[in-house]
Amino acid sequence: MKVNVDGAWDSESLNSGIGVIIRNHMGFSIAGASIHEKFNSAIEAEAAAVVKGLQLAAHLKLQQIILEGDCQEVISAMEDPSVNPNWRISPMIAMVAHLQPLFRGIKWNWISREANRVADAAAKLAKLRLCSQDWANRPPTSLLSILRNDGLPGPPSSLDC
Template identity: 55%
Template sequence: MVKINVDAAWKATSSHSGIGACVRNYLGASIAGRCSLGSFNSALEAEAEVVVNGVNLAASLSLKKVIVEGDCRDVMLAMSEEVQSANWKIQPMVRKVQSLLHLFDQIEWNWVPRDANHLADAAAKMAMSELCSLDWDSCPPTSLSGILRADGLPGPP
C-alpha cells in the first residue's frame, strides 16, 4: 500500500488555488508528488480537484493499492460514496475519480485532521505562493524536505 496525501489552498479574493498531492511508500518515504496552481470557485472544488490529481498521479505510476488521505471531510466522504450523494459542485470531480477506479486493485479514502496533512498542505501553499506547477519523483523540493524530516520520516539524501 502507498499513501497519497492531498490538500488545497484557496484564496477567495482571487479564486487562485494551489493543490498538492504527495505519494509515500509504507515506510513514509517520498515516492512522488505534484503541486499546481489553479482557479476554482470554492475551496470545496479545489479540494475535490486535488483528489483527481492525486489519483491520476497514482495511476501514472502504475500503483495498484492506495490510500488517499485528505483533510476535507466532505470530499473524502463523497469519493467513497455514490456520485449522486456528492455536493453538486464536486460531482464532476467525483465522476472523474470513479472513471479511474478500474486502474486500481484497492483504493481507500481517509479523512485526516489538518495537522496530520502537513506535507500536502505545504505543497499546495508552495504552488500558490510561487505561482507554479511542479512534479517530483522520490526527491521532493527542498522546502518540503524539512516537513518530511519533522514527521520523523526519511527525507531525500
C-alpha cells in the same frame, strides 16, 4: 502506498493550489505534485487534489492505495457518491469514478490537517505560485523540513521552487 492530497484556495483571487505526496509502506516519499490552478471554491480545489492524486498514482501504476485528505466532505463524497455530494464537485466525482477501475483497491481516509502537513504545504506553495511542479522522489527543498519533521529520513532535494 499512501497518497496524501490537499487543496488551498483564495476567495479574492480564486488562486488555488493542489498538493499531493505519495509515500511507500516505509513512509518514504516516492512522488508528489504542487500545482497552481484557479477554482471557484475551496471544495473544488480539495476535490481536484483527489483527482490529481489518483492520476499520479495511476501514472506510477500503483494498484492498492490509501488516499488521505483533510476535507471530510470530499473524502466522504469520493468514498460513497450516493451521499448527495456538493454539486460543485460532481465533475471531479465523475473523474474519480473513471479512474477507480485502474486500481485494485482504494481506501479512503479522512485525516486531520496536522496529519496532512506536507500536502497542505505543497498546496499553499502552489496557490502562491511559489512552487508548481510534479516531482519523483525528490521533493523541492521548501518541503524537506516538513518531511523531516514527520520523523522520516529526508529524501534528496530537487531544485528549489
